[in-house]
Amino acid sequence: MAEFTHSLTSRVGFQDTEDLVIRLKAGDEIAFQEAFHLYKDLVYNLAFTLLTDKSEALDVTQEVFLTLHRKVNQFRGESTLKTWLYRVALNQAANRNRWWYRRRRSRTISLSLTTPENGEKELELISDGVPPDRQMLSSEVAQALRDGLDQLNFEQRAAVTLRDVHGLSYEEIAGAQGVHVGTVKSRIARGRTRLREHLRPYWEGRTA
Amino acid sequence: MNCDQFLPRIHEFLDGQLPPRDFSSCRDHLENCDACRQRHDEFLWIKQALPIQRLAPTFEKRLWKGVHDNVTRSPWPVRLWNDWATFWRDLDSGMVWSKVVAVPVTLVFFVAIILQFEPLRLPQETYPMMATLSPAVSSPTPTTTHVRVRYQGDTLDDLMNAVWRLPFEDSLSLVAEVGPEGFAQIEEVLEHPRSATLLNAVDLALRGGHFETAAPHLLDNPFLIYSFQKVDVYADRQGL
Numbered sequence: 130m131a132e133f134t135h136s137l138t139s140r141v142g143f144q145d146t147e148d149l150v151i152r153l154k155a156g157d158e159i160a161f162q163e164a165f166h167l168y169k170d171l172v173y174n175l176a177f178t179l180l181t182d183k184s185e186a187l188d189v190t191q192e193v194f195l196t197l198h199r200k201v202n203q204f205r206g207e208s209t210l211k212t213w214l215y216r217v218a219l220n221q222a223a224n225r226n227r228w229w230y231r232r233r234r235s236r237t238i239s240l241s242l243t244t245p246e247n248g249e250k251e252l253e254l255i256s257d258g259v260p261p262d263r264q265m266l267s268s269e270v271a272q273a274l275r276d277g278l279d280q281l282n283f284e285q286r287a288a289v290t291l292r293d294v295h296g297l298s299y300e301e302i303a304g305a306q307g308v309h310v311g312t313v314k315s316r317i318a319r320g321r322t323r324l325r326e327h328l329r330p331y332w333e334g335r336t337a
Numbered sequence: 338m339n340c341d342q343f344l345p346r347i348h349e350f351l352d353g354q355l356p357p358r359d360f361s362s363c364r365d366h367l368e369n370c371d372a373c374r375q376r377h378d379e380f381l382w383i384k385q386a387l388p389i390q391r392l393a394p395t396f397e398k399r400l401w402k403g404v405h406d407n408v409t410r411s412p413w414p415v416r417l418w419n420d421w422a423t424f425w426r427d428l429d430s431g432m433v434w435s436k437v438v439a440v441p442v443t444l445v446f447f448v449a450i451i452l453q454f455e456p457l458r459l460p461q462e463t464y465p466m467m468a469t470l471s472p473a474v475s476s477p478t479p480t481t482t483h484v485r486v487r488y489q490g491d492t493l494d495d496l497m498n499a500v501w502r503l504p505f506e507d508s509l510s511l512v513a514e515v516g517p518e519g520f521a522q523i524e525e526v527l528e529h530p531r532s533a534t535l536l537n538a539v540d541l542a543l544r545g546g547h548f549e550t551a552a553p554h555l556l557d558n559p560f561l562i563y564s565f566q567k568v569d570v571y572a573d574r575q576g577l
Binding site: 158161162165169170173174178187190191194195198199270271274275278289290292293294298299314317318321324325328332 | 348349352354379380382383384386387388389391392396397400401403404407408409
C-alpha cells in the first residue's frame with residue numbers, strides 16, 4: 130500500500146505537501162496540476178471501490194479536484210491534505226451512493242463497459258503489474274472479492290479500503306470519516322469478517 | 338495469551354497497530370495456535386487481495402481537461418448551466434414520476450377521507466338569543482330570503498372598513514328590523530363584539546343607510562340577520 134502512494138509521490142517528485150498547500154492557497158495553477166497528478170489515482174481508486182461504477186467514480190474524482198480548487202482555503206491544516214481529500218471524496222461518494230443511484234445503477238448498463246466505436250479504451254484500467262504485496266487472483270476470485278466488497282455497507286467498505294488498499298492509519302481513517310478511532314476499528318473488523326465469510330469457499334478451495 | 342485474548346486483537350495485529358509488547362505476545366500465540374494462524378492467514382490473504390486500480394492514461398488526460406476547463410475557462414453562467422444539466426442527467430426519472438403520481442393520489446385519498454364526515458354545523462348554543470326570537474327568524478329555513486329590501490347608502494363602506502380593522506377573532510351577529518321608512522334598527526345583538534366601536538359603527542350604518550323596499554306591503558319579514566367578522570361582512574341575502 131505504501132508503494133501505491135509512494136510510487137505516485139516519487140513519480141511527481143514532490144514531497145513537501147505543506148509547501149504544496151501554501152501554493153494551492155496562493156492560486157498556483159502548477160501546484161494544482163501537481164496535486165492532481167499526485168492524488169488522482171488515490172481518489173479514483175477510493176471512489177471506484179465505494180461506488181463500483183467507473184463513470185461515477187470518474188465524476189467523483191473530478192468533483193473532488195474541483196472542490197480542492199474552490200475550497201482549498203478552507204483547509205486548515207488540521208490533517209494532511211491527503212486525508213482532507215479522502216474526506217471530500219467520501220462525502221461525494223456518499224452523496225452518490227443514495228438509494229436511487231444504487232437503484233438506477235442496478236438496472237442500467239454503464240457506458241464504461243461498452244467499447245467505443247473508434248476503439249479507444251478510454252475507461253479501461255491499467256495495471257503496472259502486480260505489486261509485491263499484492264496477489265495475482267483468478268478472475269473468479271477477483272469477481273467474488275468485488276461482490277463481497279459490494280455487500281459491505283458504505284462505511285465498512287470505506288474503512289476497509291482506506292486501510293487495506295490505501296494504507297491509512299486508524300487515526301487518518303477516523304479523520305477522513307469523521308468518527309472515533311474505535312468506530313474505525315469496529316468497521317474494519319466487521320467488514321473483514323463479512324469478506325471472510327463471503328470468500329470462505331475460495332479460501333478453502335485454495336488451501337485444499 | 339490465549340485465543341480469546343488474541344482474536345479481538347487480530348485486526349490490529351494485521352495492521353501493525355498494536356503496541357510492541359502486545360505485538361510480541363500475539364506473534365508468540367500465532368506460532369503455537371493453528372486455528373488462530375489459519376484465521377490470520379485468511380484475513381491476510383483477503384487484505385492482500387483487495388484490488389488496486391488506476392486510471393488509463395488516455396482518460397487521465399480527459400479527466401484533467403475536464404477539471405482544468407471547469408476551474409479556468411468556464412464563466413459562472415456556463416458552470417451554472419453545467420450543474421443544472423448534471424442535476425437533470427443524474428435525476429432518476431422513475432423517482433420523479435413516482436412523486437408526480439404520489440401527490441395526486443395522496444390528495445384524492447385525503448379528500449375521500451374528509452368526505453366521509455358530515456359537514457360541520459354551527460351549534461345552536463352559539464347564539465343563545467336565537468331561541469328567544471320569533472320562529473320566523475330562528476327557524477332553520479332562511480325566512481329572511483323573502484325580504485325584499487336593498488341597502489342604499491355609502492356608509493356601508495365605512496362599516497366594512499371598521500370591520501377590517503378588528504382583531505381577527507372578533508365578530509358580531511345581530512338582528513335588525515327594517516322600518517317602514519326604510520331605515521333599519523338593531524333589534525337584537527346575538528353575539529357582542531369585543532370592540533364597542535364596531536357595534537356603534539354598525540348601528541350608525543343601519544340608521545344612516547336606507548333600505549329600499551320594492552313593495553312594503555309585501556314585506557314578509559322585516560328582520561335582517563347580520564354577521565360581521567374580521568374577514569367578511571355578509572348578510573343572509575344576496576346583493577344586500
